[in-house]
Amino acid sequence: MSDTSVGEHTGPSKQSYDVVIVGSGMGGGTLAYALADSGVDVLLIERGDFLPQEKQNWDPREIFEGHRYANAEQWYDTSGKPFSPGTYYYVGGNTKLYGSSLVRFRREDFQSTEHEAGESPEWPFSYDDFAPYYARAEEVYRVHGDQFDDPTLPRDEPFPYPAIGHEPPVQEAADALRRLGYTPSNIPLGIDLRDGGGCIRCQTCDGFPCRLLAKSDADVRCVRPAIASGSVELLTNAYVERVLTDSTGQRATGVRLRHRGTELVVDARTVVVSCGAVNSAALLLRSASAEHPDGLANSSGMVGRNYMVHNNSIMVGINPLKKNTSEFQKTLYINDFYTSGTADHPYPLGHVQLIGKLQGEMVKGQRPLIPKWALSQATARSIDWWLFTEDLPEPDNRVTLTDDGNIQIAWTPNNTRAHEVLVREMRKILRKIGYPFVFSQGTGIEVNSHQAGTVRAGTDPATSVLDADCRAHDVDNLYVVDSSFFPSLPVMNPALSIAANAFRVAEVITDRVATRTHHTPAESASL
Numbered sequence: 430m431s432d433t434s435v436g437e438h439t440g441p442s443k444q445s446y447d448v449v450i451v452g453s454g455m456g457g458g459t460l461a462y463a464l465a466d467s468g469v470d471v472l473l474i475e476r477g478d479f480l481p482q483e484k485q486n487w488d489p490r491e492i493f494e495g496h497r498y499a500n501a502e503q504w505y506d507t508s509g510k511p512f513s514p515g516t517y518y519y520v521g522g523n524t525k526l527y528g529s530s531l532v533r534f535r536r537e538d539f540q541s542t543e544h545e546a547g548e549s550p551e552w553p554f555s556y557d558d559f560a561p562y563y564a565r566a567e568e569v570y571r572v573h574g575d576q577f578d579d580p581t582l583p584r585d586e587p588f589p590y591p592a593i594g595h596e597p598p599v600q601e602a603a604d605a606l607r608r609l610g611y612t613p614s615n616i617p618l619g620i621d622l623r624d625g626g627g628c629i630r631c632q633t634c635d636g637f638p639c640r641l642l643a644k645s646d647a648d649v650r651c652v653r654p655a656i657a658s659g660s661v662e663l664l665t666n667a668y669v670e671r672v673l674t675d676s677t678g679q680r681a682t683g684v685r686l687r688h689r690g691t692e693l694v695v696d697a698r699t700v701v702v703s704c705g706a707v708n709s710a711a712l713l714l715r716s717a718s719a720e721h722p723d724g725l726a727n728s729s730g731m732v733g734r735n736y737m738v739h740n741n742s743i744m745v746g747i748n749p750l751k752k753n754t755s756e757f758q759k760t761l762y763i764n765d766f767y768t769s770g771t772a773d774h775p776y777p778l779g780h781v782q783l784i785g786k787l788q789g790e791m792v793k794g795q796r797p798l799i800p801k802w803a804l805s806q807a808t809a810r811s812i813d814w815w816l817f818t819e820d821l822p823e824p825d826n827r828v829t830l831t832d833d834g835n836i837q838i839a840w841t842p843n844n845t846r847a848h849e850v851l852v853r854e855m856r857k858i859l860r861k862i863g864y865p866f867v868f869s870q871g872t873g874i875e876v877n878s879h880q881a882g883t884v885r886a887g888t889d890p891a892t893s894v895l896d897a898d899c900r901a902h903d904v905d906n907l908y909v910v911d912s913s914f915f916p917s918l919p920v921m922n923p924a925l926s927i928a929a930n931a932f933r934v935a936e937v938i939t940d941r942v943a944t945r946t947h948h949t950p951a952e953s954a955s956l
């Protein structure tokens with residue numbers, strides 16, 4: 430077993446904290462780490478528990494057929510049909526099962542970009558403002574990469590660790606792509622392949638928990654070190670029901686939570702919500718009060734709106750005559766379509782990256798009528814990709830609550846033509862590089878691993894919920910630091926940007942809390 434004794438709490442040790450963070454995933458876990466040793470005391474509240482370290486961590490049947498670690502409640506679409514979302518409630522949040530592809534958004538992602546379906550809006554800060562925090566996040570999450578091989582990469586300095594390189598079948602694909610004039614590059618990855626590091630480059634990384642704790646997830650890299658620092662306390666199995674405010678509604682006073690069957694109120698000078706984009710919006714909506722009748726911090730009406738998830742397809746190329754012997758397949762990506770399109774679609778198409786090596790058990794759920802032996806034969810000869818295209822913020826794509834308090838998602842994909850063109854182009858490319866049989870499948874409402882945008886940041890309080898520091902326009906000491914703040918969802922994996930932003934916001938919070946401690950209580954209240 431891992432050292433999970435830190436999770437064995439009977440309740441918070443105090444009534445009041447400088448900072449209460451709700452949610453211990455990429456946003457909340459990184460923020461807790463960034464605040465450790467900064468002179469503020471922090472309570473990190475997580476509805477889940479530590480994910481156990483056990484042999485089933487690496488068993489595809491347990492995970493993909495038995496859904497062993499799927500612990501989210503059902504959500505509902507607008508017709509009232511329930512679905513099981515691809516989101517996980519554990520210390521470390523979704524990063525416990527993520528693929529640790531830790532990439533920076535590109536410089537132009539922070540600016541407005543034109544797509545066929547409309548505008549991807551600019552962010553309230555620039556790439557250059559953000560770059561130092563990317564560097565910090567890459568250091569903490571031990572990112573391995575190559576600064577030279579991808580011309581879209583906005584960096585001059587080396588990665589903290591060198592790229593891990595490709596196994597022979599992936600290198601063959603890279604060489605063939607290069608011969609066609611494309612630019613295959615190394616995916617920046619957060620795994621512990623340092624000298625003496627614990628990673629064994631296995632097949633069970635992307636979509637699996639790491640049994641060796643050698644994947645840079647938010648639990649291992651941030652929450653555990655934060656607790657070890659002594660200035661961060663973790664409360665697990667604690668579901669936050671509401672953020673509370675004073676009688677003016679302009680200051681958060683703490684949270685109400687349910688912990689092992691007991692209702693508790695914890696006081697805080699600063700409250701940070703970081704529950705993942707869907708749950709953060711749901712928490713603010715549930716925190717409606719007389720002062721905030723439409724949900725906390727929702728005078729703009731934007732809480733829950735502009736839900737984005739990317740347009741995603743999985744694409745499998747099969748060469749019946751050639752086995753793919755890769756163990757750690759997820760090392761290569763292509764950005765040739767990141768900012769450009771085709772003659773018939775001269776707009777950005779998106780991003781293509783390899784995923785963890787598929788195995789028969791992993792696709793059985795999608796293809797129940799095909800015998801598992803046939804799926805195993807096919808996946809032994811396949812190369813497996815994830816294609817994603819930017820979707821645009823659209824107010825009617827939104828998170829709401831049903832009358833009985835459940836989560837409901839209204840989602841109509843947009844900018845879909847760009848995705849169709851990307852799928853078409855990639856299909857041609859895979860055939861040219863030696864995979865005559867190509868299958869692709871778009872993902873549905875339940876695949877929301879890149880969920881974002883529901884508590885958007887901006888400079889105008891009429892059209893955004895948070896300011897550029899991720900502080901609520903309406904509530905002076907309330908912050909949101911998960912992917913909810915994204916004004917757009919650039920077509921890269923989001924986790925590194927969430928972590929970098931947490932480091933950025935940590936500085937803002939530390940400065941404000943430090944300023945308050947040098948004032949009288951009356952002065953502090955007005956800060």
Ligand SMILES: Cc1cc2nc3c(=O)[nH]c(=O)nc-3n(C[C@H](O)[C@H](O)[C@H](O)COP(=O)(O)OP(=O)(O)OC[C@H]3O[C@@H](n4cnc5c(N)ncnc54)[C@H](O)[C@@H]3O)c2cc1C
Nearest residue numbers: 452454455456476518522523528529530669704911922924
């Ligand atoms: C299978 C998979 C693969 C992925 N691969 C990649 C990848 O390779 N690269 C990448 O960049 N991204 C990847 N992602 C996405 C990445 O994991 C997320 O973008 C990231 O974890 C989001 O961070 P977050 O802080 O917004 O939310 P989360 O990490 O989901 O954290 C939210 C936390 O809040 C807790 N919580 C929710 N509600 C409450 C409440 N009311 N009270 C208390 N606690 C609460 C949850 O239990 C959870 O721990 C992947 C995701 C999945 C599922």
